[in-house]
Every structure is written in C-alpha cells, then in structure tokens.
Amino acid sequence: MPETNLIAISATDAAAEIARGAVTAEDYVRACLERIAAVEPEVQAFISLDPDYALKQARELDEHRSSGRPIGPLHGIPVAIKDICDTKDFPTGYGSAIYADRRPRNDCTVVARLRAAGAVIIGKTVSTEFAYFFPGKTRNPHDTTRTPGGSSSGSAAAVAAGMVPLAIGSQTNGSVIRPAAFCGVFGAKPTHGAVSRAGVLPLSRTLDHVGPFARTLDDLALILDVIVGNDPADPDSRPFSAPAFRRTAAEKPPLPPVYAFVRTPMWDKADAATKSTFEQVAKELGAFEAELPPYYAEAWEAQRAIMAVEMAFNLGPLIAKGEVSQRLQDLVAEGRKVTAVQYMAALSDAKRYAAGLTEIFERADAILTPSARGVAPADLTITGDPVFCTLWSLTGMPALNLPGLTGESGLPLGLQLVGETGRDERLLRTARAALDTLGLDKKKRKRS
Amino acid sequence: MPETNLIAISATDAAAEIARGAVTAEDYVRACLERIAAVEPEVQAFISLDPDYALKQARELDEHRSSGRPIGPLHGIPVAIKDICDTKDFPTGYGSAIYADRRPRNDCTVVARLRAAGAVIIGKTVSTEFAYFFPGKTRNPHDTTRTPGGSSSGSAAAVAAGMVPLAIGSQTNGSVIRPAAFCGVFGAKPTHGAVSRAGVLPLSRTLDHVGPFARTLDDLALILDVIVGNDPADPDSRPFSAPAFRRTAAEKPPLPPVYAFVRTPMWDKADAATKSTFEQVAKELGAFEAELPPYYAEAWEAQRAIMAVEMAFNLGPLIAKGEVSQRLQDLVAEGRKVTAVQYMAALSDAKRYAAGLTEIFERADAILTPSARGVAPADLTITGDPVFCTLWSLTGMPALNLPGLTGESGLPLGLQLVGETGRDERLLRTARAALDTLGLDKKKRKRS
Numbered sequence: 001m002p003e004t005n006l007i008a009i010s011a012t013d014a015a016a017e018i019a020r021g022a023v024t025a026e027d028y029v030r031a032c033l034e035r036i037a038a039v040e041p042e043v044q045a046f047i048s049l050d051p052d053y054a055l056k057q058a059r060e061l062d063e064h065r066s067s068g069r070p071i072g073p074l075h076g077i078p079v080a081i082k083d084i085c086d087t088k089d090f091p092t093g094y095g096s097a098i099y100a101d102r103r104p105r106n107d108c109t110v111v112a113r114l115r116a117a118g119a120v121i122i123g124k125t126v127s128t129e130f131a132y133f134f135p136g137k138t139r140n141p142h143d144t145t146r147t148p149g150g151s152s153s154g155s156a157a158a159v160a161a162g163m164v165p166l167a168i169g170s171q172t173n174g175s176v177i178r179p180a181a182f183c184g185v186f187g188a189k190p191t192h193g194a195v196s197r198a199g200v201l202p203l204s205r206t207l208d209h210v211g212p213f214a215r216t217l218d219d220l221a222l223i224l225d226v227i228v229g230n231d232p233a234d235p236d237s238r239p240f241s242a243p244a245f246r247r248t249a250a251e252k253p254p255l256p257p258v259y260a261f262v263r264t265p266m267w268d269k270a271d272a273a274t275k276s277t278f279e280q281v282a283k284e285l286g287a288f289e290a291e292l293p294p295y296y297a298e299a300w301e302a303q304r305a306i307m308a309v310e311m312a313f314n315l316g317p318l319i320a321k322g323e324v325s326q327r328l329q330d331l332v333a334e335g336r337k338v339t340a341v342q343y344m345a346a347l348s349d350a351k352r353y354a355a356g357l358t359e360i361f362e363r364a365d366a367i368l369t370p371s372a373r374g375v376a377p378a379d380l381t382i383t384g385d386p387v388f389c390t391l392w393s394l395t396g397m398p399a400l401n402l403p404g405l406t407g408e409s410g411l412p413l414g415l416q417l418v419g420e421t422g423r424d425e426r427l428l429r430t431a432r433a434a435l436d437t438l439g440l441d442k443k444k445r446k447r448s
Numbered sequence: 449m450p451e452t453n454l455i456a457i458s459a460t461d462a463a464a465e466i467a468r469g470a471v472t473a474e475d476y477v478r479a480c481l482e483r484i485a486a487v488e489p490e491v492q493a494f495i496s497l498d499p500d501y502a503l504k505q506a507r508e509l510d511e512h513r514s515s516g517r518p519i520g521p522l523h524g525i526p527v528a529i530k531d532i533c534d535t536k537d538f539p540t541g542y543g544s545a546i547y548a549d550r551r552p553r554n555d556c557t558v559v560a561r562l563r564a565a566g567a568v569i570i571g572k573t574v575s576t577e578f579a580y581f582f583p584g585k586t587r588n589p590h591d592t593t594r595t596p597g598g599s600s601s602g603s604a605a606a607v608a609a610g611m612v613p614l615a616i617g618s619q620t621n622g623s624v625i626r627p628a629a630f631c632g633v634f635g636a637k638p639t640h641g642a643v644s645r646a647g648v649l650p651l652s653r654t655l656d657h658v659g660p661f662a663r664t665l666d667d668l669a670l671i672l673d674v675i676v677g678n679d680p681a682d683p684d685s686r687p688f689s690a691p692a693f694r695r696t697a698a699e700k701p702p703l704p705p706v707y708a709f710v711r712t713p714m715w716d717k718a719d720a721a722t723k724s725t726f727e728q729v730a731k732e733l734g735a736f737e738a739e740l741p742p743y744y745a746e747a748w749e750a751q752r753a754i755m756a757v758e759m760a761f762n763l764g765p766l767i768a769k770g771e772v773s774q775r776l777q778d779l780v781a782e783g784r785k786v787t788a789v790q791y792m793a794a795l796s797d798a799k800r801y802a803a804g805l806t807e808i809f810e811r812a813d814a815i816l817t818p819s820a821r822g823v824a825p826a827d828l829t830i831t832g833d834p835v836f837c838t839l840w841s842l843t844g845m846p847a848l849n850l851p852g853l854t855g856e857s858g859l860p861l862g863l864q865l866v867g868e869t870g871r872d873e874r875l876l877r878t879a880r881a882a883l884d885t886l887g888l889d890k891k892k893r894k895r896s
Contacts, residue, residue, distance in 0.1 A: 239687065309788040313796075316789070336789050340757040341764070343788035348761075 006031035011077050011165035011219040018065070018076040025065075025076025029058040029120055032078045036163045042144050044137040045158035047083050048090045049123035054078065057120045074226055075118030080158045080167040083127045084201035085210070087111050094201050095127035095136055095151070098322035108199025109231045110168055110210050117226040122164055125154025128383055130315055131170060131203055134325035135383050140182060142411055146376040149179030150383030152213070156183040159213040166223050167213045172203045172307060173393055174372070174386025176211040180401035181371035181414020182384060186214045188224060189389075190424050192396030193238055196231030204310035205236065206347065207303065207393050217435070220400075221245035221428055228424065240422070248425035249432055253365070257430045259287035260364035262418075265297040266387045271374040273408050278370055281405070281415065285437055287368050290360050299353050300387070302346040303394040308335030309343045354395035354421065361420040366430045371414025375407040388416065398424040400431050404440030454479035459525050459613035459667040466513070466524040473506040473513075473524025477568055480526045484611045490592050492585040493606035495531050496538045497571035502526065505568045522674055523566030528606045528615040531575045532649040533658070535559050542649050543575035543584055543599070546770035556647025557679045558616060558658050565674040570612055573602025576831055578763055579618060579651055582773035583831050588630060590859055594824040597627030598831030600661070604631040607661040614671050615661045620651045620755060621841055622820070622834025624659040628849035629819035629862020630832060634662045636672060637837075638872050640844030641686055644679035652758035653684065654795065655751070655841050665883070668848075669693035669876055676872065688870070696873035697880055701813070705878045707735035708812035710866075713745040714835045719822040721856050726818055729853070729863065733885055735816050738808050747801050748835070750794040751842040756783030757791045802843035802869065809868040814878045819862025823855040836864065846872040848879050852888030 006014065006028050017023040033051045040046060061076050086092050086104035093100040106112075111121060126136035128151040138153040140146040141161035148157040152169025156179030159167050169176045171189045180187025188211045195210040202208060212227065214220040224245040231237045261282035267275070282289070312335025319328065360367060370388045377384055392399045398419040407413030417434060419427030435441040454462065454476050465471040481499045488494060509524050534540050534552035541548040554560075559569060574584035576599040586601040588594040589609035596605040600617025604627030607615050617624045619637045628635025636659045643658040650656060660675065662668040672693040679685045709730040715723070730737070760783025767776065808815060818836045825832055840847045846867045855861030865882060867875030883889040 309792070313789045313792040336787060338788045339784060340786045340788045340791035341761050341784050343791070344757070344761040 007035045007162050010216045011214065012216065012222050014165065015074060015077055015222070019071060025058040025061040025120065026055060028076055029054050029078050029122070032122065032164055039141070039161045039163060043139055043141050043157050043161045045125050045154040045161065045163060046080070046123045047093065047126050047136070047154065050090070053089065054120055054122045061118060061120065072117035073222060074114060076120065077118070077166060078120040078122035078164045079114050079223070080122055080125045080155055080164045081111055082152050082155050082167070082169045083124045084131050084170060085111060085168060086199040087121060087124065089121065090124045092124065095129045095131060096324065098324070104199070106199065109196035109233060110200070110227050113227050113229065125152070125158055125167060127151050128153060129325055130319070130328060131172065131175060131201065132311070132328050132331065133383055134327060135380065139380065140376050142184060143376070143378070143409070145380070146378050146411070147182065147380055147383050149182035149376060151175040152179050153383065155213050156180050156185060156187065159183070159185045159215060165215060165219055169211055169213060170200060171209045171211055171389065171393060172207045173303065174389030176209070176213070177371050177389045177399055177401045177414065177416055178384055178386055180213055180403070181412065182376035184403040184412025186217060186220045186403060187401040188212055188220055189392065189399045190224065190228055191398045191422050193234065193236035194228045194398070194424060196229070196234040196237055198231055198233035202314045204307050204314070206306050206310060206350070209393065217249060217428060217432055218246070221249040224424070243425065245425050245428055249428035251429055253429055253433050257365040257433045258363060259285045259366055259368045259434070260290040260360045261287035262290050262292065262360070262367045262369045264292065264369060264388065264391060266300070269373050269385065269387050270370055274370055274374045274413060277405060277407065277413060281438065282368060285368060285434060288363070290364070290367070293356065296353060296391070298349070299391050299394055302349045303390050305338050305342060305346040306350065306394070309338045310335070312336050350394050353391065354397070357395055357397065358420065366427060366434070367418040369416050369418065371401045371416040375409065375411035375413055392418050397421050398427050400427060402431055402435060402440070404435065404438070455483045455610050458664045459662065460664065460670050462613065463522060463525055463670070467519060473509040473568065474503060476524055477502050477506040477526050477570070480570065480612055487589070487609045487611060491587055491589050491605050491609045493573050493602040493609065493611060494528070494571045495541065495574050495584070495602065498538070501537065502568055502570045509566060509568065520565035521670060522562060524568065525566070525614060526568045526570035526612045527562050527671070528570055528573045528603055528612045529559055530600050530603050530615070530617045531572045532579050532618060533559060533616060534647040535569060535572065537569065538572045540572065543577045543579060544772065546772070552647070554647065557644035557681060558648070558675050561675050561677065573600070573606055573615060575599050576601060577773055578767070578776060579620065579623060579649065580759070580776050580779065581831055582775060583828065587828065588824050590632060590824070591826070591857070593828070594826050594859070595630065595828055595831050597630035597824060599623040600627050601831065603661050604628050604633060604635065607631070607633045607663060613663060613667055617659055617661060618648060619657045619659055619837065619841060620655045621751065622837030624657070624661070625819050625837045625847055625849045625862065625864055626832055626834055628661055628851070629860065630824035632851040632860025634665060634668045634851060635849040636660055636668055637840065637847045638672065638676055639846045639870050641682065641684035642676045642872060644677070644682040644685055646679055646681035650762045652755050652762070654754050654758060654798070657841065665697060665876060665880055666694070669697040672872070691873065693873050693876055697876035699877055701877055701881050705813040705881045706811060707733045707814055707816045707882070708738040708808045709735040710738050710740065710808070710815045710817045712817060712836065712839060713740065714748070717821050717833065717835050718818055722818055722822045722861060725853060725855065725861060729886065730816060733816060733882060736811070738812070738815070741804065744801060744839070746797070747839050747842055750797045751838050753786050753790060753794040754798065754842070757786045758783070760784045798842050801839065802845070805843060805845065806868065814875060814882070815866040817864050817866065819849045819864040823857065823859035823861055840866050845869050846875050848875060850879055850883060850888070852883065852886070
C-alpha cells in the first residue's frame with residue numbers, strides 16, 4: 001500500500017494492516033505527520049506536537065510486534081489528546097497561557113488505556129481556555145474562517161482534516177458533540193462515568209464526560225472498546241462488564257430501530273434550514289415525536305447552576321494565578337453566588353429529568369435531535385452554542401454526533417442520537433441502522 | 449427455661465433456643481412485652497407499640513418453624529425500630545407531631561432485611577424531633593432524671609432497660625454512639641454506606657448512618673450480619689462480599705491489637721473524670737498517643753456546614769408544614785446561607801480528614817477515644833453533646849460504643865473504638881480483645 005494513501009484509510013483498517021505486517025506503525029505515523037505538516041499551518045489543531053517522538057513510539061511498537069509479542073487493538077494508531085488530559089510526555093496546559101508549561105508526572109486514565117492498547121500519543125490538541133468558551137487558535141478544516149466548535153476544538157479539527165484517525169475530547173456542556181458536528185466527524189459522549197475522568201482537568205464532576213472523535217463508526221467503536229471501563233480513581237465510575245462496542249455495532253438490530261424525535265424546548269434556537277432538515281430526517285427514519293413536559297425548560301438553568309458552582313469550586317483557585325477571559329471570570333463569580341441549597345435542588349432536578357427521559361426509551365431505541373443550532377458559525381471569536389447538548393450532559397445519557405448531513409453553504413450539519421443510560425453499545429448499533437436508512441453510510445447526501 | 453428469665457439472656461442465646469425449639473418466639477416476645485409493661489411507664493422508650501400484633505408475628509414465626517421450613521438468624525427476636533425508619537405496619541412520625549399519623553407503604557431496607565431474617569418488629573422507638581436535638585419523652589433507665597441521649601433515644605433506652613435485646617437507630621453526628629454511651633449498651637455506627645439508608649428519613653446523605661444497639665458484642669455481631677449489605681437504593685452503598693461479623697468477632701486476633709489514643713481537638717470538653725479514666729484506659733490497653741494535625745480543629749465546622757446545608761435541603765420542605773423547634777429552624781436558616789462553593793469545600797475537606805486518618809491505621813487496629821464528654825447529663829431538656837462523635841461521622845469510619853466503664857454517680861461512661869473504613873468486622877474482633885484486656889467483658893469495673 002503506497003504511503004500516500006495511508007491517511008485515507010480508517011483506523012480499523014490501518015490497525016488490521018499493521019497487525020498483519022503489511023504496514024508498519026512507523027509508515028502510518030509518518031503518513032499522518034506528513035498530512036499534519038501540510039494542513040496544520042491552516043487548521044492549527046495542535047498545541048504540542050513532537051514528530052520525532054511520535055516516530056520513536058512507532059518504531060518501538062514495530063519492534064514490539066516483530067518480536068512476536070501480543071499487540072493491542074490500537075497498535076501503531078496515532079491518537080491526538082485534548083490539552084486538558086494529563087500526559088507524562090507532553091505539557092498539559094488547559095488551554096491557558098497560565099499553565100502552558102505545566103508538565104504532569106502521570107498519564108490520565110484514558111491516555112494510559114490508549115497506550116496500553118498500543119496507541120501512539122501523537123500530540124496535544126487545542127482546547128478553549130480551561131475547556132470553557134474562550135477560543136484557541138484552531139480553525140474549521142471545512143472553512144478556515146469558521147469556528148471548529150469548542151471546547152475540544154483541536155481534536156475535532158485534527159480528525160476532520162485527516163491528520164489523525166482518532167482523538168480524545170471532553171464535554172461538560174456540548175464540547176464533544178458540537179465540534180464533531182461543526183467539523184463533520186463522528187463524536188461520542190458516553191454515559192456519565194463510563195470513561196474515567198481521572199487525570200483530566202475537572203470542571204464539573206456532575207457534568208464532565210470524556211469522549212472520542214473518529215471518521216467512521218467502526219473507528220468510534222474501536223476506541224470506545226479501549227477507553228470505556230471501570231476506574232476506582234473516578235468517583236462516578238461503576239463496575240460493569242467488558243465493553244463490546246465493535247461486536248454490538250456490527251450486529252444487525254433484532255427489529256428495525258424506533259426513533260423518538262425530540263425538538264427540546266430549545267427548538268426555536270435552531271435555524272430554519274436545520275429545522276426543515278430535521279423534520280425531513282425524522283420522517284425518513286419513521287420517528288415519532290416525543291414532547292418533553294414543560295418543566296424540562298428549566299433544565300438549562302439547572303445545568304447552568306451546577307456548571308457555575310462546580311467550575312467556581314474547581315477553577316477558582318487555578319484562575320487566581322493569572323489572567324483569564326472575562327467570560328470565565330463572570331461564570332466563576334456567578335457560581336460563587338449560588339447557595340448550597342439551590343445547588344442541591346439543581347442536582348436533584350437533574351435526576352428527575354433523567355428519570356423522566358427513561359420513559360421515552362420504553363418505546364424508542366434512540367432520541368433524534370440536532371447536535372447544534374446549525375452549521376459552524378463564520379466567526380473565530382466564538383465556538384458556537386451548546387444548547388442542543390445541554391440536556392444530555394445534565395442527564396448523563398450517551399450521545400453521538402453522526403456526520404453526513406449537509407447544511408447551509410455545503411457545510412456539515414450534525415445529527416445527534418441520544419441513547420439510554422448505560423446502553424452505549426446499543427446506541428452505536430442503532431446509529432449504523434440510522435445511517436443506513438438515511439443513505440449516509442457510504443456517501444454524503446446534499447440537503448439544504 | 450422459665451419465662452421470667454428470658455429477658456436476661458442474649459439475643460444470640462434466645463435465637464439458639466428458639467431455633468432448637470426449647471423456647472417459642474411467642475414466649476420470648478411475651479417476656480419482652482411483660483418487661484416493657486413493667487418499665488415503659490418510667491422509661492418511655494416507645495412511640496408506637498402493639499403487643500397483640502407483636503404476639504401475632506411471633507405465632508406466625510412459630511408456625512413457620514414448626515412447619516420445618518428454614519429460619520433466619522433472628523427468628524423470633526424482637527427488634528425495636530427508631531421512628532425515622534419507615535415501617536409498613538407502624539406509623540413513622542419522624543419524632544414530630546406534624547408527621548405523627550404518617551403511614552409509609554413500605555418498609556425501609558433495614559427493616560425489610562430484619563423481617564427476612566425472622567425478626568419480630570415490635571414497635572417504634574422515640575426519636576428526637578426529626579432526629580435533631582429537641583428531645584422526646586424518653587428517660588435514661590439508669591436514672592430517669594437524666595437524658596438517654598439522642599437522637600436514637602428510645603432505641604438505646606429500650607435495649608438498656610431490657611425491653612428488647614436489639615434496636616435500630618441512626619447517627620448523623622453522634623446519635624447512635626452517644627445514647628449507647630449514656631445508656632450503657634453496645635452501639636455501632638458502621639462504615640458510611642454499609643447499612644442502607646433507603647426508606648429512612650434523610651437528613652444528610654453525606655453524614656447519615658444507620659446502626660444497631662445491643663447488650664452484648666455477640667448480639668451486635670448477630671444483627672450486623674443481617675443489616676449490613678449492598679442496596680442499590682442507597683446511592684452510597686457499594687458492592688462488597690457477604691458480611692462475617694459473627695465469624696470475625698469470634699476469631700482471636702493474630703497479634704495483640706494496637707490502639708491509638710486520640711484525644712481529638714475537643715479533649716478540653718471532656719470532664720475531668722472522663723479525662724482521667726481515659727488516660728488510665730489508654731495505659732491499660734498499651735495505646736500509643738496519636739495527635740491529629742492542627743487543621744483537624746476545623747473538621748467540626750466542616751461537619752456543621754454539611755449538616756446544615758443538607759438538612760436545610762431535606763427538611764426545609766418538611767418543616768414548612770407545621771411547628772418545629774427553634775433550634776431546628778435556626779439550623780435550616782443557617783444551612784440556607786451557606787454557598788455552594790463553601791459546601792463543596794467542606795465536602796472536599798471531609799475527604800482530606802478521612803485520608804489523613806488512614807495513616808493511623810498503618811500502626812493501629814483501632815482508635816480509642818471517649819464516646820461523649822462524660823456521663824448522661826441530669827437534664828431532660830437536652831440530649832447531650834455529640835462532639836466526640838463528629839469526626840467519625842464526617843469521615844464515615846466505623847465506630848463502636850463499648851459499655852462497662854463507670855463514670856460519675858456510678859453511671860455508664862462510653863468507650864469509643866473507631867476502625868478503618870470498611871473494616872467493620874475486624875473492629876468487633878478488636879473490641880472483644882479490648883474488653884478482655886480491660887476486664888469489662890464479664891463484669892463491670894468501677895472507675896471514678
């Protein structure tokens with residue numbers, strides 16, 4: 001296989017080629033580095049990158065394989081890591097100049113799991129400031145005048161631009177699903193606690209999720225099988241059986257999936273093209289409409305209170321050490337004003353919203369809803385609105401962004417599927433069926 | 449065995465006699481009811497009692513046994529239940545006139561487990577108002593001008609007065625250990641989450657513990673084997689192996705136990721007689737002195753903030769429906785003023801205190817410390833000071849009150865042993881060794 005084509009193949013195929021010895025990890029990493037060299041000046045997805053070190057890791061993996069020792073499912077596959085996830089070999093700067101030189105001693109759990117599976121940790125990707133709203137330097141690969149979304153800006157852009165097949169991001173409100181939507185890649189926010197947050201900058205224990213980006217559904221399943229798992233170091237991690245994303249995603253659903261189209265109380269914030277596309281998609285999927293009870297309109301305030309409080313608690317001491325954006329300062333000040341009883345009420349409400357949503361899953365396999373209000377805004381000073389992700393972050397339910405729809409100006413428009421808590425694997429199986437029904441699994445369809 | 453002696457034997461012996469058919473459950477319950485009839489007018493431990501219903505339960509248990517079906521470890525043993533624990537067959541009034549007629553539909557988990565083990569739920573015992581400080585009608589059986597302690601006043605007094613061999617209480621600050629100390633019985637506050645709080649009035653998820661009272665260490669082990677266990681309905685319950693309190697408590701320790709004498713920053717609150725007794729006890733046990741770092745003095749404030757916030761959240765809506773004591777109103781008002789960031793800091797500090805204490809257990813098997821400032825105060829308008837229990841409730845570590853020491857006026861003086869988190873069974877084994885060393889296992893020793 002000529003090197004120049006390597007970046008076009010999926011992580012799943014590349015891993016298979018490396019495993020059988022048709023391609024070396026070094027060749028594959030070199031191909032990615034060449035692609036990075038070509039497009040990084042425009043996209044600016046990385047905050048730390050060390051090509052020589054990446055090649056060294058790849059050569060060690062090749063040596064390991066040629067010694068005949070067993071290899072992991074990501075052997076030789078480069079993965080890019082959001083700059084709020086601790087890595088022992090790269091600085092971890094939280095997207096803030098204050099911590100640009102911060103060098104953690106240990107890998108976070110998710111990076112340790114990736115390394116144990118044979119991944120090459122290729123570099124650190126741009127995060128917004130402390131994974132909140134103030135943007136970094138990254139631009140949308142589809143149109144460099146547009147935001148890639150945030151806060152996992154660099155991870156989404158690096159995957160979309162073909163620099164790496166896989167990347168890790170995180171979501172407290174909409175920071176995986178929104179950039180995946182704007183950049184036109186697959187993104188997953190697994191069930192709260194399914195992927196360990198240990199060693200990742202904590203913003204909000206209640207709302208923080210770690211999740212991956214990929215260019216194919218198989219690749220998403222490949223990395224989820226590696227990163228999902230119990231970790232006693234994360235207090236919200238729970239014991240569960242070994243994940244089976246690849247196996248489940250490959251199964252044919254026993255019955256055609258049933259979709260619940262949920263506009264959410266934020267529907268009016270979607271732009272006209274998004275609304276009409278989703279009404280059409282809902283029809284094509286045979287979705288039934290599920291309306292949320294009126295009190296769900298308050299869920300966005302509950303999420304705001306929890307996020308403000310927990311970020312004030314976690315980031316307050318960190319941001320006291322230097323200059324930060326006004327927007328983050330305002331959030332911390334807002335969080336400090338919330339009373340403990342108000343905060344407990346918001347936490348209690350979050351459980352009520354989650355419990356109410358389980359009823360939908362008595363009828364439906366997945367909730368269908370937009371990933372964002374529309375396509376990526378043509379503004380590099382913002383990262384877009386997470387409003388269509390908030391409810392699923394608050395309730396901890398698994399969510400996926402599926403690419404393939406096209407919105408205004410021919411840009412990617414994200415389709416979000418939300419699954420039942422803890423049924424992450426089944427959600428991938430449903431997603432494949434949805435892509436199939438919509439004809440999005442092979443080639444992009446034009447919608448506008 | 450003549451009926452009149454039945455109340456003098458332990459629950460362990462009574463259960464054995466019932467199991468082999470030498471005594472019927474009806475005889476045993478009748479003996480307890482006779483004792484209750486004799487002493488209840490003075491002690492007033494019960495808020496709900498139904499002798500006919502108790503005898504009916506006993507007769508059904510006797511029928512069950514005589515049918516040859518398997519029986520549980522508490523078959524035919526009467527257990528009294530604190531009035532904040534839901535029972536399907538007795539009102540559960542929270543120690544408040546507002547809820548005197550409240551009739552739950554279901555048993556709380558701990559009562560369901562007791563019933564499944566064959567216990568006779570004999571009645572509901574007096575709790576202070578909402579398990580806080582405003583006392584109920586119960587008097588100390590050792591001196592009816594004195595408080596039995598609180599908030600599990602009736603449960604401790606009923607066991608101390610020989611009305612029942614076993615009772616259930618709860619502790620948010622010092623509400624099991626303190627009344628056990630004042631009434632001269634065994635009391636256990638197991639590790640946080642070890643006994644389910646599901647169906648028990650929630651005051652504070654962080655601080656609430658359910659625990660039993662007994663007259664012998666074997667009886668304490670007997671009931672702990674029944675009530676300790678995982679319950680998904682309690683969010684702080686964790687999966688663990690089946691409890692083995694009786695087996696472990698019966699073992700000889702592999703080495704003589706090592707005790708850490710911890711005066712705590714509250715030492716000056718202990719009265720002179722208590723101080724000198726504990727210095728003597730520490731010497732007899734060969735305890736080493738463990739001094740807590742100065743920042744532990746703030747633990748009592750952290751506990752206060754957490755308790756005030758969580759009780760304001762949980763009880764606020766309940767007390768809006770009627771008259772409650774000024775002291776409870778003041779606490780709720782105080783809790784409502786705490787900010788969420790202050791509350792999170794207190795929760796975070798609690799983890800730090802717990803982590804710091806684990807170091808002591810690298811050397812010691814148990815911490816030795818007073819259960820209370822002294823003997824039961826001669827005042828029925830108060831329930832005494834929980835100050836020697838606060839740190840162990842905040843950190844969730846298992847604690848026992850051991851009776852046998854005698855303080856001022858010949859009244860019981862409680863000895864508290866605190867164990868490592870999750871090592872509840874081993875703490876009972878250590879307690880037996882301590883009683884043995886101090887000569888408290890057979891007869892009371894006079895100290896003053």
